[in-house]
Amino acid sequence: MDGFQAYGAGKAGGAFDPLTFLRQPQTAIRILCWLFSIVILGCVANEGYINRPEEVEEFCIFNRNHNACNYAVSMATLCFLCSTAFLALDVYFPRISSVKDRKKAVVADIGVSVLWALVWFVGFCFLANQWQVSKQEDNPLDEGADAARAAIVFSFFSVFTWGGLTLLSLERLKRVSFEEEYNKLFSPPLA
Structure with missing residues (x-):
């Protein structure tokens, strides 16, 4: 198996290629x-x-439930920071020389992606429910209605993007595990 790649990255070192980085499906979905x-x-x-x-006092557009707005703002802020951190890790990933450290990064990516998919699923259900039971008399002019709907829709989309990241990371983990087993079986013994 020429060109062994440890957890989706080539040999450590080398120059950073932004075009190759942006063409990776994982990078596009993370963005x-x-x-x-x-x-x-x-x-x-x-x-x-x-x-x-x-x-x-001002009130939340989602059924006057401040918890709904606080949840959306908090999770979106944390998700933004987490996405930024993992984008930085994706840039740095090919420079990690230790296969064990690369494996830790991939496993962390899987765990975080699963967590965010669940968080956004709960957020979608919560926001959609609170929007559904909102009273017309609380907001007779429908101020912010489009923004509320957009938040609900993008919460729904976020479930699938984070789920996609989970699948891509699982695929990367399985591919490398197979390559490691192959190399153990068919590589010549060291003298």
Whole structure:
């Protein structure tokens, strides 16, 4: 097996090639996750709260439930930071020389991706439910309705993007495990 790649990366070292990096499916999906978190954060933080003239305090557009808005803002912020950190790890990944460290990075990517897929599934269900039971008299002018719908839709899309990252990381882990077993069986013994 020429060109052995440990966990989806070639031999450590070499120059960083941005075009190759951007063409990787994992990078493209991770950038989508990053963008979706920005959209959700922007929608809820910008138009998720309404201030009515007769009330002193603003309220969340999702059924006046501040927990719904807080959940969306918190998770979108954390998701943005997590996506940024794993994009940086993806850039640094080919320079990791230890196969054990690469395996740890791939396993961490799998765990984080599964966690975020579940978090966004819960977020989608929570936001959709709260939007469904919102009362028309709380927001008669439908202020922020499009932003609320966009936050719900992008929460739904985020479930699939993080799920896709999980599958790609699992594939990378399986591919390398197979290559390691192959090399153990068919490589010549060291003298």
